[in-house]
Amino acid sequence: MQNARREVAFLQRVLDAIPSPVYLKDLDGRYRVCNEAFARFLGRDGAEIIGRTVQEITAEDTARRHEEIDRQLLAGFRAPLDGSGWVEYESDLASAAHEMTHGISRKAVMKDESGAALGVVGTVVDVTKLKAAQDGYRRAQKYLSAIIEFLPDPTFVVDAQHRVTAWNKAMEAMTDTPGDEVLGTTGHAQAFYGFQRPMLVDVLLDGVAASDGDYEQVCRDGDGVVAEAFVPHLYGGRGGYIWGKAALLYDEEGQGAGAVQSLRDVTDRRNAESALANAKRFAEELLDRIAVPSLVIGRNHEVLLWNRSLADLTGVQSADTVGTDRQWRGFYETGRPVLADLVLEQDAEQIARFYPNAVPSHTEPGGWRDEGWLQADTRERRYVVFEALPVRIAGRIEAVIQTTSDLTEIKMAAEAVEESMRKYQLISERSLVGIYVTTMDRFAYVNPKMTEIFGYTREEFLAGMGLLQLVVPADRRVVRMSVRDRLEGAAVGTAVSFRGRKKTGQLVYLEEYGAAAMYEGERAIIGSIMDVTARKTAENRTLAMSAWLEEVNAALKQANEKLEVLSSTDSLTGLANRRAFDTRMRTEWLRAVREHCRLSLVVADVDFFKAYNDTYGHPEGDECLKRIAEVLGRAARRPGDLAARFGGEEFVLLLPNTEPAGAEEVAKRVLAEVQALSIAHPGSCVSAVVTVSLGVASMIPARGDHPQILISAADDALYRAKSAGRNRVEAARC
Numbered sequence: 001m002q003n004a005r006r007e008v009a010f011l012q013r014v015l016d017a018i019p020s021p022v023y024l025k026d027l028d029g030r031y032r033v034c035n036e037a038f039a040r041f042l043g044r045d046g047a048e049i050i051g052r053t054v055q056e057i058t059a060e061d062t063a064r065r066h067e068e069i070d071r072q073l074l075a076g077f078r079a080p081l082d083g084s085g086w087v088e089y090e091s092d093l094a095s096a097a098h099e100m101t102h103g104i105s106r107k108a109v110m111k112d113e114s115g116a117a118l119g120v121v122g123t124v125v126d127v128t129k130l131k132a133a134q135d136g137y138r139r140a141q142k143y144l145s146a147i148i149e150f151l152p153d154p155t156f157v158v159d160a161q162h163r164v165t166a167w168n169k170a171m172e173a174m175t176d177t178p179g180d181e182v183l184g185t186t187g188h189a190q191a192f193y194g195f196q197r198p199m200l201v202d203v204l205l206d207g208v209a210a211s212d213g214d215y216e217q218v219c220r221d222g223d224g225v226v227a228e229a230f231v232p233h234l235y236g237g238r239g240g241y242i243w244g245k246a247a248l249l250y251d252e253e254g255q256g257a258g259a260v261q262s263l264r265d266v267t268d269r270r271n272a273e274s275a276l277a278n279a280k281r282f283a284e285e286l287l288d289r290i291a292v293p294s295l296v297i298g299r300n301h302e303v304l305l306w307n308r309s310l311a312d313l314t315g316v317q318s319a320d321t322v323g324t325d326r327q328w329r330g331f332y333e334t335g336r337p338v339l340a341d342l343v344l345e346q347d348a349e350q351i352a353r354f355y356p357n358a359v360p361s362h363t364e365p366g367g368w369r370d371e372g373w374l375q376a377d378t379r380e381r382r383y384v385v386f387e388a389l390p391v392r393i394a395g396r397i398e399a400v401i402q403t404t405s406d407l408t409e410i411k412m413a414a415e416a417v418e419e420s421m422r423k424y425q426l427i428s429e430r431s432l433v434g435i436y437v438t439t440m441d442r443f444a445y446v447n448p449k450m451t452e453i454f455g456y457t458r459e460e461f462l463a464g465m466g467l468l469q470l471v472v473p474a475d476r477r478v479v480r481m482s483v484r485d486r487l488e489g490a491a492v493g494t495a496v497s498f499r500g501r502k503k504t505g506q507l508v509y510l511e512e513y514g515a516a517a518m519y520e521g522e523r524a525i526i527g528s529i530m531d532v533t534a535r536k537t538a539e540n541r542t543l544a545m546s547a548w549l550e551e552v553n554a555a556l557k558q559a560n561e562k563l564e565v566l567s568s569t570d571s572l573t574g575l576a577n578r579r580a581f582d583t584r585m586r587t588e589w590l591r592a593v594r595e596h597c598r599l600s601l602v603v604a605d606v607d608f609f610k611a612y613n614d615t616y617g618h619p620e621g622d623e624c625l626k627r628i629a630e631v632l633g634r635a636a637r638r639p640g641d642l643a644a645r646f647g648g649e650e651f652v653l654l655l656p657n658t659e660p661a662g663a664e665e666v667a668k669r670v671l672a673e674v675q676a677l678s679i680a681h682p683g684s685c686v687s688a689v690v691t692v693s694l695g696v697a698s699m700i701p702a703r704g705d706h707p708q709i710l711i712s713a714a715d716d717a718l719y720r721a722k723s724a725g726r727n728r729v730e731a732a733r734c
Contacts, residue, residue, distance in 0.1 A: 200246035573629030600663035611683030
């Protein structure tokens with residue numbers, strides 16, 4: 001007896017050493033043996049389990065299932081699942097704390113030496129945490145799918161095998177492709193391009209670089225990739241620029257589980273950028289051609305524009321300044337800021353240091369104006385007027401434009417007046433510009449050029465005329481303000497452009513420069529006037545010529561476009577001609593080689609067409625060909641398909657990315673529709689109406705192959721169709 005107890009204790013220790021839960025139930029369903037792992041699984045002490053039934057230690061509904069399986073085992077009713085004598089099933093058990101645990105149970109009948117049943121022995125694998133994790137994963141998947149479905153950006157997800165697992169409503173709207181058509185497939189690219197090609201998710205999953213020809217502005221973003229591309233298949237073939245971002249998805253073990261890609265339509269932005277670039281080029285060209293010497297600097301003080309007039313004035317070319325911060329070279333012998341640099345920084349202290357006579361501009365807040373003598377390198381001294389004006393965008397200064405007016409002759413004349421009235425009069429009388437002295441409301445002196453410009457005599461000028469009487473009403477305000485500023489000391493010297501009228505009433509364009517001075521003890525203005533009517537007229541003519549040239553260029557472009565259409569269209573049928581077919585054939589052939597996709601060709605020939613012409617004449621024959629061409633045109637349904645007249649009564653259908661069965665289906669549809677036209681043909685040997693014979697060929701071209709291979713194969717199939725009795729479709733075997 002003692003030995004038996006030791007053996008039982010030994011066996012119990014062996015069972016307790018087994019990490020999996022193990023138990024033995026007698027024929028009455030009472031537990032007789034269980035190890036520590038089983039007791040832990042139920043959250044009970046082993047002594048609480050021994051002698052009790054499953055009904056007594058767990059919930060009634062789960063206990064009922066365990067008892068039923070035990071009865072079936074003992075009765076020999078349930079056959080073992082794996083042929084080993086064991087039965088395996090999943091079930092729940094309630095622990096002592098009434099917490100549900102989930103396990104996979106395996107049971108078998110325990111027999112004595114005679115084969116009689118002693119009870120049921122079983123083991124349990126605890127999969128509670130695994131089941132909870134699986135349930136959580138499914139809930140997370142459902143939650144993620146709901147989030148993706150209602151994202152405003154078009155978004156789709158593929159798994160590690162490139163199969164689509166999510167395709168949200170925004171994606172359906174963008175591609176006009178329902179999710180049901182792509183979910184579970186690898187055809188996501190078809191919805192964008194009409195054929196298979198790698199998309200960003202595929203590039204990430206395969207670990208290859210995106211092709212430069214497939215995308216624009218490709219860049220990495222962590223584990224993802226961002227790119228832009230023009231997608232021609234969207235919006236009913238209108239196409240659009242699409243921004244896309246793709247990122248890899250990982251499972252809980254850090255392994256790649258798929259990829260997600262979000263898209264955004266950036267067509268409006270791209271069009272706006274293009275329009276902005278065109279406007280910028282136009283503005284730069286306009287500034288480069290105007291007669292006023294001008295430069296423009298950007299936010300970093302780099303020269304953006306140095307126009308031709310400024311190059312002529314300074315002797316420094318745009319190639320030596322644009323893109324640099326050496327704008328000083330055109331004005332000074334050593335490096336120092338020009339007025340535009342200081343206006344950019346809005347540094348009044350430095351403006352006062354470098355330009356002590358500068359005054360704020362009346363043209364633009366934040367702008368400044370200055371004048372003075374300059375001498376750069378070995379060039380002669382020039383008296384110039386600088387005006388630097390800020391260019392603001394959204395309230396921020398993004399650039400500064402500085403104009404430079406060469407007023408050397410005027411300044412020299414003005415200084416001569418102040419120095420000596422005699423010298424002044426001598427220079428003034430011989431000057432090629434009109435020179436005058438005026439108070440606020442009357443002329444005190446005019447030179448002969450003034451009389452020449454306006455047609456008034458000197459006596460008429462000095463009889464009480466004022467400067468404003470020479471100005472057209474629309475321009476008087478700006479002239480009045482300029483005169484007032486000079487007389488009140490707000491400006492040392494200012495220039496103004498305005499329109500005036502001669503005594504005869506003729507309109508003239510004028511440029512005037514004046515400065516305040518004392519004349520016979522009274523504050524006055526000494527100024528000069530130049531007649532620039534000829535220059536303005538030339539400028540207007542240039543603008544008119546430019547507008548005319550633009551109209552001519554537009555007309556030429558339209559004519560070229562019409563010519564291009566005519567040169568690629570068959571004049572009789574309106575289909576593509578042989579030239580257009582050859583061009584498209586080369587393009588599609590190269591694409592099929594590059595993307596390793598199929599290209600199909602259908603060749604059609606009108607049966608006994610010569611007999612039709614002989615019967616009805618060529619005009620009726622032409623009408624017959626037109627109606628058959630309409631059938632071919634309808635058969636080319638997709639954007640990439642092409643229907644063409646190959647020559648005479650022969651037509652072709654080029655079908656990119658089309659399988660042989662699809663090409664044959666198209667050919668059979670053409671065959672039926674032509675016959676359905678019911679065009680009477682008494683000269684035909686196969687039918688009372690006009691019919692066609694068709695040959696079909698399809699292949700995946702390889703590098704080094706020639707398109708003639710496919711054309712010859714289709715021709716051979718057409719020959720077999722004719723030899724077999726016509727009015728039929730034959731397919732080549734490529």
